[in-house]
Amino acid sequence: MSEGPNSNTNLQTVSRHILEDQHNSPEASGDLSLLLTSVTLTSKFIANNVRKARLINLVGLAGETNVQGEDQKKLDVLSNEIMINSLRASGKTAVLVSEELDDPVFIEDGKRGKYCVTFDPLDGSSNIDAGVNVGTIFGIYKVRDGSKGDIEDALQRGSDMVAAGYTMYGASTNLVITTGSGVNGYTLDPALGEFILTHENITLPEKGSIYSFNEGNSKFFHEPVNKYLDSIKNPADGSKPYSARYIGSMVADVHRTLLYGGIFGYPGDKKTKDGKLRILYEGFPMAMLIEQAGGIATTGTQRILDIKPTSIHERVPVFLGSKHEVNQVIDFHRNA
Numbered sequence: 283m284s285e286g287p288n289s290n291t292n293l294q295t296v297s298r299h300i301l302e303d304q305h306n307s308p309e310a311s312g313d314l315s316l317l318l319t320s321v322t323l324t325s326k327f328i329a330n331n332v333r334k335a336r337l338i339n340l341v342g343l344a345g346e347t348n349v350q351g352e353d354q355k356k357l358d359v360l361s362n363e364i365m366i367n368s369l370r371a372s373g374k375t376a377v378l379v380s381e382e383l384d385d386p387v388f389i390e391d392g393k394r395g396k397y398c399v400t401f402d403p404l405d406g407s408s409n410i411d412a413g414v415n416v417g418t419i420f421g422i423y424k425v426r427d428g429s430k431g432d433i434e435d436a437l438q439r440g441s442d443m444v445a446a447g448y449t450m451y452g453a454s455t456n457l458v459i460t461t462g463s464g465v466n467g468y469t470l471d472p473a474l475g476e477f478i479l480t481h482e483n484i485t486l487p488e489k490g491s492i493y494s495f496n497e498g499n500s501k502f503f504h505e506p507v508n509k510y511l512d513s514i515k516n517p518a519d520g521s522k523p524y525s526a527r528y529i530g531s532m533v534a535d536v537h538r539t540l541l542y543g544g545i546f547g548y549p550g551d552k553k554t555k556d557g558k559l560r561i562l563y564e565g566f567p568m569a570m571l572i573e574q575a576g577g578i579a580t581t582g583t584q585r586i587l588d589i590k591p592t593s594i595h596e597r598v599p600v601f602l603g604s605k606h607e608v609n610q611v612i613d614f615h616r617n618a
């Protein structure tokens with residue numbers, strides 16, 4: 283009988299792998315792995331809705347704007363509700379921060395656990411109606427000693443996160459997680475309804491050949507970096523080693539960068555000096571994943587994970603990816 287994809291009896295499902303993975307931090311056993319299992323369950327619900335969105339009238343605008351001043355899509359609102367309900371039901375959370383909610387959700391007695399979860403329930407909203415890859419991004423902190431869950435638990439340094447990850451809803455549904463000891467990727471097997479380990483110990487190439495920028499007109503970034511990248515030629519034949527790819531969904535642009543290498547950037551510009559991406563549920567989780575995979579994540583002048591946020595929706599310029607390319611951007615900022 284041929285070795286079909288599911289005939290491997292040693293399939294590592296995400297729950298089993300997180301519990302058994304000897305690389306995982308001690309934190310990963312017990313409550314955190316149960317919390318991560320709740321997040322993976324949520325991802326399956328959201329994936330199901332994303333896949334059917336066009337068929338069940340879930341595309342288009344919800345008719346509300348969020349705290350960011352952005353028009354919420356129907357899937358933004360639904361994904362947010364799924365995340366809030368599932369994380370509350372897990373009994374492992376004390377504070378929830380969502381891109382779609384003005385204020386944090388503080389979990390009531392009886393349901394309260396010891397983790398703060400920050401999340402972007404649906405990243406890449408501008409791409410939903412075109413069926414382009416979107417995703418869910420999350421970061422997880424332990425609440426501070428003695429805390430019953432308050433705003434300060436959501437304003438810890440990025441380096442205080444105990445786990446981070448994303449689910450990308452694309453040609454396949456990919457879940458990528460770190461608990462502080464490397465990065466692992468899982469692919470949803472729709473037949474099994476399980477995420478299966480498919481990308482063990484993801485490691486970023488030192489150097490890449492793709493740059494993925496929002497063309498912010500920041501003088502530190504757009505002109506000098508593009509000019510530098512365009513100026514590089516392969517000595518053998520004079521061809522250009524770099525090519526530009528930009529999907530416009532952070533989760534998809536970062537996933538490609540994580541697997542192929544290169545650099546992703548969303549700089550500040552004259553209008554928004556800190557760019558568009560929010561530090562708690564976009565910058566920090568992606569920075570932790572990129573660093574855990576051997577890359578660099580910087581604002582251009584400082585390590586993103588060193589930042590201590592002062593408000594839950596503050597923004598941050600993001601440059602992340604392979605060491606070689608990101609160090610070029612750091613040099614530009616240093617010499618600017």
Ligand SMILES: O=P(O)(O)OC[C@H]1O[C@](O)(COP(=O)(O)O)[C@@H](O)[C@@H]1O
Nearest residue numbers: 404405406407408496530531532533
């Ligand atoms: O459309 P722009 O300005 O290039 O911005 C794209 C960026 O905006 C985002 O869509 C913002 O996230 P949301 O879709 O969750 O608001 C990122 O995913 C993406 O990197």
Ligand SMILES: [Mg+2]
Nearest residue numbers: 402404405406
């Ligand atoms: Mg987003």
Ligand SMILES: [Mg+2]
Nearest residue numbers: 381402404405
């Ligand atoms: Mg979003």
